[in-house]
Amino acid sequence: xxxxxxxxxxxxxxxxxxxxxxxxxxxxxxxxxxxxxxxxxxxxxxxxxxxxxxxxxxxxxxxxxxxxxxxxxxxxxxxxxxxxxxxxxxxxxxxxxxxxxxxxxxxxxxxxxxxxxxxxxxxxxxxxxxxxxxxxxxxxxxxxxxxxxxxxxxxxxxxxxxxxxxxxxxxxxxxxxxxxxxxxxxxxxxxxx
Amino acid sequence: xxxxxxxxxxxxxxxxxxxxxxxxxxxxxxxxxxxxxxxxxxxxxxxxxxxxxxxxxxxxxxxxxxxxxxxxxxxxxxxxxxxxxxxxxxxxxxxxxxxxxxxxxxxxxxxxxxxxxxxxxxxxxxxxxxxxxxxxxxxxxxxxxxxxxxxxxxxxxxxxxxxxxxxxxxxxxxxxxxxxxxxxxxxxxxxxxxxxxxxxxxxxxxxxxxxxxxxxxxxxxxxxxxxxxxxxxxxxxxxxxxxxxxxxxxxxxxxxxxxxxxxxxxxxxxxxxxxxxxxxxxxxxxxxxxxxxxxxx
Numbered sequence: 001x002x003x004x005x006x007x008x009x010x011x012x013x014x015x016x017x018x019x020x021x022x023x024x025x026x027x028x029x030x031x032x033x034x035x036x037x038x039x040x041x042x043x044x045x046x047x048x049x050x051x052x053x054x055x056x057x058x059x060x061x062x063x064x065x066x067x068x069x070x071x072x073x074x075x076x077x078x079x080x081x082x083x084x085x086x087x088x089x090x091x092x093x094x095x096x097x098x099x100x101x102x103x104x105x106x107x108x109x110x111x112x113x114x115x116x117x118x119x120x121x122x123x124x125x126x127x128x129x130x131x132x133x134x135x136x137x138x139x140x141x142x143x144x145x146x147x148x149x150x151x152x153x154x155x156x157x158x159x160x161x162x163x164x165x166x167x168x169x170x171x172x173x174x175x176x177x178x179x180x181x182x183x184x185x186x187x188x189x190x191x192x193x
Numbered sequence: 194x195x196x197x198x199x200x201x202x203x204x205x206x207x208x209x210x211x212x213x214x215x216x217x218x219x220x221x222x223x224x225x226x227x228x229x230x231x232x233x234x235x236x237x238x239x240x241x242x243x244x245x246x247x248x249x250x251x252x253x254x255x256x257x258x259x260x261x262x263x264x265x266x267x268x269x270x271x272x273x274x275x276x277x278x279x280x281x282x283x284x285x286x287x288x289x290x291x292x293x294x295x296x297x298x299x300x301x302x303x304x305x306x307x308x309x310x311x312x313x314x315x316x317x318x319x320x321x322x323x324x325x326x327x328x329x330x331x332x333x334x335x336x337x338x339x340x341x342x343x344x345x346x347x348x349x350x351x352x353x354x355x356x357x358x359x360x361x362x363x364x365x366x367x368x369x370x371x372x373x374x375x376x377x378x379x380x381x382x383x384x385x386x387x388x389x390x391x392x393x394x395x396x397x398x399x400x401x402x403x404x405x406x407x408x409x410x411x412x413x414x415x416x417x418x419x420x421x422x423x424x425x426x427x428x429x430x431x432x433x434x435x436x437x438x439x440x441x442x443x444x445x446x447x448x449x450x451x452x453x454x455x456x457x458x459x460x461x462x463x464x465x466x467x468x469x470x471x472x473x474x475x476x477x478x479x480x481x482x483x484x485x486x487x488x489x490x
Contacts, residue, residue, distance in 0.1 A: 010215045012210045
């Protein structure tokens with residue numbers, strides 16, 4: 001049975017565990033979903049989800065636990081919001097930033113719209129693969145630029161909001177919003193990769 | 194172009210969901226805010242004085258000077274929360290206009306209204322509120338709070354009250370979930386003065402319907418782990434960090450302990466050689482009138 005991990009150091013991991021379970025049911029797949037907190041938990045994972053949360057806190061906790069190299073080797077990775085920030089090649093913001101995993105060929109800006117009141121909202125999002133979805137953005141990053149090998153699965157206000165990249169034999173999927181709160185479409189897509 | 198709906202309940206509760214497994218730290222200036230962010234805090238609470246100092250100084254404690262809130266908003270990229278007095282909707286409006294990410298309608302400040310809490314549905318900014326039991330928690334959710342925390346007893350460095358409040362919420366949910374029939378739930382909802390639908394949803398979930406953090410008296414990594422093991426989604430640390438002898442190390446140790454709350458060997462390592470914790474108070478020797486938790490029930 002395939003094992004999919006959800007990084008559970010900080011953030012909305014329970015929502016992803018639930019969404020993966022629902023997605024597997026819809027696909028009639030048997031998948032073992034487990035929470036990942038230490039290096040040893042990374043063994044034998046077919047894929048890992050990096051949840052939303054605070055990327056500064058998550059990045060630090062990944063480093064403390066010495067997990068970065070182990071995560072980089074996993075066959076498929078799905079990052080939402082903070083998880084996307086961890087995956088990105090380059091981060092631009094007014095604050096000191098270092099890229100953490102540096103796998104996904106995008107550059108992005110964190111917290112573009114500032115505070116919760118101005119930056120967080122619900123909306124309808126048109127996607128290239130799943131039609132129109134109700135989604136929630138929470139203090140999202142903005143993808144400024146994508147590399148040639150990155151395909152854009154959805155745009156919001158002309159900026160990429162969902163992206164996919166095949167990197168060698170590795171699959172990378174990422175969103176600036178939180179699909180785990182409203183839909184299982186992206187989780188189904190991830191499970192099938 | 195697709196329209197954007199701001200300030201819906203899902204959006205407010207969603208931010209709290211992303212704070213789970215994290216530590217929110219009280220800070221009084223931008224330097225402390227930076228220390229908190231560097232230690233891995235998921236958010237900071239911008240204050241003029243930490244609860245231990247509010248307790249020592251006495252008098253009326255109010256919303257912080259906007260200058261302090263703005264200074265802290267400019268210093269960090271993580272969410273910034275700030276406290277308003279219970280029922281003081283004008284202070285809440287001021288904080289919302291300053292662009293804070295969350296408002297804590299807090300018993301640590303001197304209540305402005307003995308009868309009413311802020312009607313939190315009126316705001317786009319989300320609110321977190323304190324509770325001592327299930328009724329208080331659900332009354333605050335019914336008023337629009339998108340996140341709940343225990344009251345504990347702030348500024349004491351003593352975890353006993355927070356533990357009591359976590360257990361009270363857990364026990365009441367467990368008791369009503371096992372075998373309470375329709376009429377009993379109706380009566381319980383009436384006694385708690387909460388909508389029956391909200392109580393039913395809570396019993397179905399087997400937990401509070403919003404994110405629930407521990408707060409009030411957390412001073413050590415083990416305190417934080419205790420609250421997490423009792424089922425909390427994260428912790429607030431008020432005076433516990435910047436009133437200790439080595440704030441940087443203690444902050445980092447508490448952050449890591451919340452992530453690895455089930456790993457005693459790791460907690461032992463985190464607890465070692467942290468220096469002096471904050472000066473603490475025995476809650477049993479306190480007069481009921483001195484307790485912040487009795488405010489705004």
